[in-house]
Ligand SMILES: O=C(O)CCC(=O)C(=O)O
């Protein structure tokens with residue numbers, strides 16, 4: 001989902017220029033209590049749709065809640081170490097990724113989540129492995145709010161939140177004893193497993209259905225005025241990224257810098273790596289039902305609410321929009337909203353889960369894809385069945401170039417990404433272990449190929465032109481690999 005082809009340098013320049021223009025001033029933003037809010041929404045934030053909690057079945061809310069709490073209890077939410085402007089930083093929110101078997105999802109340059117079909121918590125709904133790629137937004141430094149802390153702190157943090165929630169009885173309609181039942185059921189009992197998987201799948205299906213009867217919702221007081229959903233759906237979401245954060249356990253949240261909207265759980269960003277105009281649907285669940293925020297003075301701008309911030313990308317003149325969310329509310333970013341605008345998540349006072357659904361662009365992100373790429377490269381390698389010795393079947397510079405590109409792709413986009421943090425998820429899901437071993441074997445054969453190419457160009461007996469081309473191609477591939485390996489070593 002590239003909004004523009006700006007290079008990092010250009011973005012930096014643009015950002016600096018805007019910040020200079022802005023000086024010390026904050027840009028204005030509007031919330032629901034402010035006059036002109038709806039007009040601003042209609043004129044500058046079309047594509048944003050709010051779907052109130054009451055438009056989804058009550059059972060779905062309570063099932064989703066059980067699923068979230070069980071996942072948290074099992075430690076499935078992990079903070080991702082992402083790459084932001086050449087720095088590695090931990091996301092403030094903890095995440096888990098669900099999706100099709102063998103599919104991966106990229107954001108901000110790292111494999112983050114890693115589950116798969118058949119595992120206890122996710123059968124029926126599949127988990128996957130996430131790659132991260134450099135963000136392309138102008139605010140990529142805060143594109144995901146993050147802080148450089150040791151990953152181990154996450155464990156104590158999760159433990160803290162768990163006990164905190166129990167103490168405060170912050171579990172919404174469910175009492176603590178019932179969470180126990182959920183987690184016990186989910187272990188040995190297949191029926192219990194299904195109970196945990198279904199809600200996430202069901203959420204995805206409910207949110208993918210665009211045919212919301214506005215009239216019906218209006219009567220129930222559910223609809224947001226002037227924000228009809230177009231009947232374009234249902235859409236087939238292929239990625240579910242779950243987020244979790246307890247603000248009480250997070251002491252170093254950044255302040256939203258441009259508008260003064262408050263503390264950010266997720267900084268300004270565009271969602272990356274989606275098919276063009278993929279809608280993004282987000283279900284928001286906060287652990288205490290925001291009663292405090294609703295009734296207190298200041299209402300929606302009350303800091304106890306979780307809120308979404310939206311802004312027009314590269315624009316310091318259009319006011320920002322701040323949308324408070326009550327537990328069970330969902331919102332959609334439709335049409336080109338995600339590419340023309342940025343969004344952030346503003347932390348409320350209680351712990352909150354969100355289930356985000358998207359259509360990821362995954363043509364180069366599946367296991368089947370990388371396996372077939374490896375086969376392409378290895379088709380130029382012959383192994384003698386008798387001796388096991390290897391030889392090259394094609395000796396052209398273009399073949400060499402092609403093989404070395406695949407070699408780099410499997411090493412840097414898959415193996416290193418996996419070993420960097422994708423592997424953390426093996427304790428919940430071993431699905432990727434075997435395929436990764438196979439990819440590593442393929443990679444090893446490609447190392448053999450590189451050595452054979454090297455022997456070839458070092459062979460003084462070989463004729464001039466071709467040998468020179470081969471040497472140049474090889475040198476450039478090896479230099480590139482060397483640099484990339486150095487970057488990974490530094491990480
Ligand atoms: O939690 C939310 O409401 C949205 C989170 C988000 O922007 C993301 O995961 O990309």
Ligand SMILES: [Fe+2]
Nearest residue numbers: 269270271343
């Ligand atoms: Fe997002």
